[in-house]
Amino acid sequence: MHDPMQAGGYTVDILVQGYPGKAVCHGGLGWSSIVLLRGHGRVALVDVGAFGIRGPLIAHLKSRGLSPGDVTDVILTHSHFDHSVNWTLFGHARIAIGAEELEWSVAEPWGETPVPELYVRELLTWPTVTRVADGEEVLPGITAHLAPGHTPGCLLFVLRGQEHDVIFTGDAAKNRAELVSRMTDMTYDPAVSAGSIEQIWQLWRRRPGTVVIPGHDLPMRQEDGITRYVGQREAAISTWFGDDMEHTTLIQLVVP
Secondary structure, three states: OOOOOOOOEEEEEEEEOOOOOOOOOOOOOOOOOEEEEEOOOEEEEEEEHHHHHHHHHHHHHOOOOOOHHOOEEEEEOOOHHHHHHHHHHOOOEEEEEEEEHHHHHHHOOOOOOOHHHHHHHHHHHOOOOOEEEOOOOOOEEEEEEEOOOOOOOOEEEEOOOOOOEEEEEEOOOOOOHHHHHHHOOOOOOHHHHHHHHHHHHHHHOOOOOOOOOOOOOOOEEEOOOEEEEEOOOOEEEEEEEOOOOOEEEEEEEOOO
16 A cells, blocks of 8 residues: 655555566466646546556546546556556546657557557547657656657656655566666567666666656665665455355465
């Protein structure tokens, strides 16, 4: 669980924790971070997740007195299904995605990649889409930075705060293991990804107390040169292994 944090005139509230794991025999797990930003007259989401999170995402918004119709901005780190599919819940909102990422996405071969083909094709001409360039301010105090490797047009976003920054890395650095080891999974070029991770470290070290929120992990801070998690992980699967619907087995997916 996480308590909302304040930075740069925004309340930063993690609605859905990203999870640093892969399914063994069922394809992509795709449990990605979804973050709510409220401030400067905006209600924004950084990434929006895949189909399976729709119900919980709507419920999380409702628990904060919000509905999908209240969201003014959707900021996408990249186009892969587990980060972008639910933009259709917020089709009235301004949808910001990297210009290079969108053009690359619609040219990808159908059925061969994690790009949701029909969704990005629709987004290409959607009336509220905004194509974001490297270095552009997407919201007051929030700047986009090109961070290729996972995809050619991945963006990370830096929220400039009064006391510390908040960095949303998307899948330029999916989890703690990638950040600390500087090695990456699911990249078209390890050297390019390594360069993007170095960029994240430079931004991270710039101001003490800066929080990094990866695409598939808990938030993190640097404390005395040690990477430490912020908050407690929540992840479990409730399973029906018996002969009736009343009895389930809870499998915890966390380390004590």
